[in-house]
Amino acid sequence: MSSLPTPGTYQVDAVHSSVNFTVRHLMAAKVRGQFTDFSGTIEIGDSAESSSVSAVVQAGSITTNNEMRDGHLKSPDFLDLENHPTLTLRSTAVRPKGDRYELVADLTIRGVTKSVVFDLEFLGSGPGMAPGVTIAAFEASADIDRRDFNVNFEGTLENGSVVVSHKVNLELVIEASKQD
Numbered sequence: 001m002s003s004l005p006t007p008g009t010y011q012v013d014a015v016h017s018s019v020n021f022t023v024r025h026l027m028a029a030k031v032r033g034q035f036t037d038f039s040g041t042i043e044i045g046d047s048a049e050s051s052s053v054s055a056v057v058q059a060g061s062i063t064t065n066n067e068m069r070d071g072h073l074k075s076p077d078f079l080d081l082e083n084h085p086t087l088t089l090r091s092t093a094v095r096p097k098g099d100r101y102e103l104v105a106d107l108t109i110r111g112v113t114k115s116v117v118f119d120l121e122f123l124g125s126g127p128g129m130a131p132g133v134t135i136a137a138f139e140a141s142a143d144i145d146r147r148d149f150n151v152n153f154e155g156t157l158e159n160g161s162v163v164v165s166h167k168v169n170l171e172l173v174i175e176a177s178k179q180d
Helices: 067-074
Strands: 008-012 018-025 029-035 038-044 052-058 086-097 100-109 112-127 133-145 164-179
Touching: 008 133, 029 067, 038 133, 038 164, 086 112, 112 164
Parallel strands: none
Antiparallel strands: 008 038, 008 164, 018 029, 018 164, 038 052, 052 086, 086 100, 100 112, 112 133, 133 164
């Protein structure tokens, strides 16, 4: 198992991090997107079990590089931006699992909170570019069913095929830093 970074409070560096998602369209193509406005704090304890994560994502920052689709994703059919401007993640447990970790978190989308289990990998840590700064890097992924969060758009084709898959893959690529 990889060791943990130095204990302390790490702030997510949004410039060097990404909050991504992938969903199938017409059961064939994968549509990839991301949220570009987010913040988070990682508290590293003396053990994985005493560590925690919290993050806030601005729903309006969603982008799939298609303005029309992005507008639809912000509508009441999907994220309902007007009524639910943020998505949040708050860990409830971090547990070692082989050479990785299991991050259990309360994920809130459209005002609905569900427990989600992420596969978490600690990629390493070291000195940052500025003096007295430590950098730590992580990747986490999980699959969710969007219907669990009241994202119930059910567009279908004449043959009954679903336009957008219910399964959404979430991927967090995080660089975080702390002052030493």
